[in-house]
Amino acid sequence: MAIIVxxxxxxxxxxxxxxxxxxxxxxxxxxxxxxxGSRIDNTDMxxxxxxxxxxxxxxxxxIGGKDRSYSLDTLPQEYSCFGTGDYRISALxxxxxxxSRGVQLYYDKYILNKGKYSIPDLPAVYAxxxxxxxxxxxxxxxxxxxxxxxxxxxxxxxxxxTRAVKVVNKGSEKIVVEKAASLSLDWISxxxxxxxxxxxxxxxxxxxxxxxxxxxxxxxxxxxxSSHHYNPFxxxxxxxxxxxxxxxxxxxxxxxxxxxxxxxxxQVNQTRLVCGIHPDNFEWNLLPGxxxxxxxxxxxxxxxxxxxxxxxxxxxxxxHICRGEWKHxxxxxxxxxxxxxxxxxxxxxxxxxAKDAAKLGVELFVLDDGWVxxxxxxxxxxxxxxxxxxxxxxxxxELAERILxxxxxxxxxxxxxxxxxxxxxxxxxxxxxxxxxxxxxxLSRNQLVLDFSRKDVQYYxxxxxxxxxxxxxxxxxxxxFNRSICDKFSNELGPEYQGEFAHRYVLGLYRVLxxxxxxxxxxxxxxxxxxxxxxxxxxxxxxxxIWCSDNTDPIARLTIQYGTSFGYPVSTVGAHVSTVPNxxxxxxxxxxxxxxxxxxxxxxxxxxISKMTEEEKDDIRKQIEIYKNRYDLxxxxxxxxxxxxxxxxxxxxxxxxxxxxxxxITAVYHNVEANPAxxxxxxxxxxxxxxxxxxxxxxxxxxxxxxxVKNWLLSKLPYGYGEGELISGAALxxxxxxxxxxxxxxxxxxxIIKQC
Numbered sequence: 001m002a003i004i005v006x007x008x009x010x011x012x013x014x015x016x017x018x019x020x021x022x023x024x025x026x027x028x029x030x031x032x033x034x035x036x037g038s039r040i041d042n043t044d045m046x047x048x049x050x051x052x053x054x055x056x057x058x059x060x061x062x063i064g065g066k067d068r069s070y071s072l073d074t075l076p077q078e079y080s081c082f083g084t085g086d087y088r089i090s091a092l093x094x095x096x097x098x099x100s101r102g103v104q105l106y107y108d109k110y111i112l113n114k115g116k117y118s119i120p121d122l123p124a125v126y127a128x129x130x131x132x133x134x135x136x137x138x139x140x141x142x143x144x145x146x147x148x149x150x151x152x153x154x155x156x157x158x159x160x161x162t163r164a165v166k167v168v169n170k171g172s173e174k175i176v177v178e179k180a181a182s183l184s185l186d187w188i189s190x191x192x193x194x195x196x197x198x199x200x201x202x203x204x205x206x207x208x209x210x211x212x213x214x215x216x217x218x219x220x221x222x223x224x225x226s227s228h229h230y231n232p233f234x235x236x237x238x239x240x241x242x243x244x245x246x247x248x249x250x251x252x253x254x255x256x257x258x259x260x261x262x263x264x265x266x267q268v269n270q271t272r273l274v275c276g277i278h279p280d281n282f283e284w285n286l287l288p289g290x291x292x293x294x295x296x297x298x299x300x301x302x303x304x305x306x307x308x309x310x311x312x313x314x315x316x317x318x319x320h321i322c323r324g325e326w327k328h329x330x331x332x333x334x335x336x337x338x339x340x341x342x343x344x345x346x347x348x349x350x351x352x353x354a355k356d357a358a359k360l361g362v363e364l365f366v367l368d369d370g371w372v373x374x375x376x377x378x379x380x381x382x383x384x385x386x387x388x389x390x391x392x393x394x395x396x397x398e399l400a401e402r403i404l405x406x407x408x409x410x411x412x413x414x415x416x417x418x419x420x421x422x423x424x425x426x427x428x429x430x431x432x433x434x435x436x437x438x439x440x441x442x443l444s445r446n447q448l449v450l451d452f453s454r455k456d457v458q459y460y461x462x463x464x465x466x467x468x469x470x471x472x473x474x475x476x477x478x479x480x481f482n483r484s485i486c487d488k489f490s491n492e493l494g495p496e497y498q499g500e501f502a503h504r505y506v507l508g509l510y511r512v513l514x515x516x517x518x519x520x521x522x523x524x525x526x527x528x529x530x531x532x533x534x535x536x537x538x539x540x541x542x543x544x545x546i547w548c549s550d551n552t553d554p555i556a557r558l559t560i561q562y563g564t565s566f567g568y569p570v571s572t573v574g575a576h577v578s579t580v581p582n583x584x585x586x587x588x589x590x591x592x593x594x595x596x597x598x599x600x601x602x603x604x605x606x607x608x609i610s611k612m613t614e615e616e617k618d619d620i621r622k623q624i625e626i627y628k629n630r631y632d633l634x635x636x637x638x639x640x641x642x643x644x645x646x647x648x649x650x651x652x653x654x655x656x657x658x659x660x661x662x663x664x665i666t667a668v669y670h671n672v673e674a675n676p677a678x679x680x681x682x683x684x685x686x687x688x689x690x691x692x693x694x695x696x697x698x699x700x701x702x703x704x705x706x707x708x709v710k711n712w713l714l715s716k717l718p719y720g721y722g723e724g725e726l727i728s729g730a731a732l733x734x735x736x737x738x739x740x741x742x743x744x745x746x747x748x749x750x751x752i753i754k755q756c
Contacts, residue, residue, distance in 0.1 A: 002156040003133050004042050013042050016159045019301035023078050028062050029106035031078040033186045038303045048188050058085045076186035089264045089274050091184035096144050097173025105139035116153045121507050123254055123541030124296040125162050125320045145171035159312045165294040169286035177284040181276030182297040189269050197231040197563050202551040204228045204532035205563030212265050220260035220278050224485025228533040232259045233567040243307045250309045255295035256538035257506035283499025311638055314569035321537050322544040326524045331602045332363035333624050339578050340608035343370040347393040351402050356609045358407035361624035365403050366411035379446045382418045383425030385464040397472045411476025416461045418447045432457050436489045444483035453504035454492050458512050469520050481529040513542040545572045545602045552578035553585040554597035558645040571635045575601030592700035593748035595623040596666050603627045622699050642681040649679050656685030665751040669742040679739040686729035690755040694720045697750040716741050
């Protein structure tokens with residue numbers, strides 16, 4: 001069993017393959033957190049808790065004056081509460097019927113079940129009964145009659161423990177939940193760094209590592225979405241931890257709205273992490289008998305560095321978050337017309353792009369923004385989900401059929417959550433817009449936001465999209481959202497309920513997505529929010545991959561996709577080849593480099609294929625063939641970060657088959673030097689006893705170089721790249737591999753490693 005309960009000592013021990021998590025109910029009924037780390041036995045780890053009188057750290061009334069060393073302000077707790085003696089960051093804050101904000105939880109009972117719990121109306125990890133167990137611990141406040149259910153889902157083989165919370169009002173008066181974090185986690189006297197992922201539009205998930213010092217540090221979002229600016233994922237690690245060594249803990253929040261992740265090192269060097277819905281714009285009213293369910297948080301532990309931690313999360317997201325027909329089905333190679341045409345297109349132009357794309361092996365054409373209502377720019381038309389037949393030159397169904405006749409499938413862009421002031425929908429339903437009465441709203445991209453907390457808005461979007469998806473042969477939907485939310489107010493909620501708006505908005509979004517993905521299971525939904533502005537496990541529950549960033553420059557993508565890889569698998573990352581000079585950076589990079597970077601994701605193109613040279617079209621044929629041949633390995637293999645984008649010369653990553661018999665190494669030079677020092681990496685994930693052949697992918701340059709450059713390069717190839725030369729797995733992993741040098745700026749290589 002993964003969950004062991006010692007009823008005599010009230011100890012709860014949760015085991016995964018490589019970790020142990022433990023709690024204990026003490027003599028006063030408080031639930032203490034005693035251990036989370038490398039797997040051990042069922043020893044009572046509370047012996048590590050050391051109490052002494054700290055001064056100005058109060059004692060529970062039950063203790064009286066007997067033991068001044070016992071204080072909630074210094075004890076490691078399982079779910080910290082506000083206002084009753086613990087002065088550190090708290091997980092739970094409640095406004096009681098009398099206006100007070102004190103809450104104190106005591107252990108009541110536990111429930112143990114096979115299988116994984118689910119959360120009403122919210123995405124969560126799912127697993128079969130033979131893959132998981134659930135522990136539910138029920139806590140009570142005897143004074144306010146608040147009841148709190150702590151949920152723990154254990155996926156032993158994945159090294160995953162999930163957390164969620166339910167708050168129930170068992171009293172006779174209304175209470176207001178002001179903060180209900182999904183987890184609170186205490187470590188006794190550990191000196192940690194934490195790694196977070198910050199950014200902005202067009203430059204998301206940049207890796208940042210800093211020491212956890214005394215005081216409070218936090219990341220979060222009050223933008224209505226998880227945001228470009230901070231991803232709802234963080235890693236705590238011991239000093240010196242890296243890709244292959246050191247203890248590290250990953251926390252991933254399964255939520256697409258406003259969040260807060262806080263860490264605090266306290267007066268006795270203990271560290272606490274709290275993660276949940278951001279409390280700044282949150283209040284949830286609970287009448288007697290009502291309950292509130294928090295979103296889920298995923299925890300994972302690795303004693304062997306960040307690489308293994310990432311692979312734990314990758315497997316869990318692939319197998320236990322993503323759902324539906326497209327969970328394992330090969331995603332089509334697509335071309336999206338956005339950077340090819342922007343708003344300026346006709347139906348005939350789109351058909352020409354699709355026709356040329358089909359000849360090269362592209363399988364799907366995606367029509368992006370500009371097809372709906374009066375929308376020749378981003379100033380009008382959003383909300384009017386009726387095709388502009390004058391612009392298309394035919395009905396949307398006829399356009400789709402013309403594109404299908406070229407040999408590719410048809411996909412389409414929607415931005416259902418947004419509305420333009422210049423739209424028929426706004427003129428008919430101004431009350432559906434998110435805005436504060438009597439105050440002009442802030443504009444972003446000259447658009448406003450539809451109030452998805454309202455059932456009538458949800459019904460409208462479901463109806464309009466269903467009509468289009470039922471009538472038109474569409475197999476792919478890009479779901480976009482191109483602004484942050486402010487002016488938060490719903491015309492349907494009373495004054496005392498406005499604090500519920502932000503969370504109700506996300507619940508409404510999830511409801512619409514659940515209905516549409518259930519009704520149209522054959523359609524592949526891609527998530528997008530100006531690229532990676534809502535890249536989180538909550539969206540992946542409905543859309544099995546997400547457009548990673550609006551920035552398609554491959555050199556910028558090295559940093560973006562590197563940061564993304566810490567928490568998310570390749571199979572969730574939308575990545576496209578675009579034209580040069582790049583539309584975001586104006587950088588000029590080799591066609592092969594753009595392709596190799598995009599291949600570490602869901603591969604596609606975002607350019608006008610009809611305007612490309614015959615040589616470029618031939619390269620596209622080769623790129624698509626290579627990607628399809630390597631698809632299973634790329635999408636399902638184990639991912640290794642070998643050299644980061646911050647390295648001097650080169651970014652290098654590897655995807656290895658789970659059986660260790662094959663691997664692909666991709667290397668992209670971002671710096672070129674004369675007389676360069678060799679770039680060397682240690683390969684991972686192979687079989688030490690195996691013998692391997694190296695193959696350098698030369699398909700994109702061999703027939704393009706003059707003999708002088710070709711001979712120079714061939715003379716510089718390291719040992720192992722010659723035909724018939726074999727290297728052991730042990731040598732490649734412990735000795736290393738030399739990456740071939742660059743012969744041009746932004747040179748990229750793919751190296752295929754196969755066991756013989």
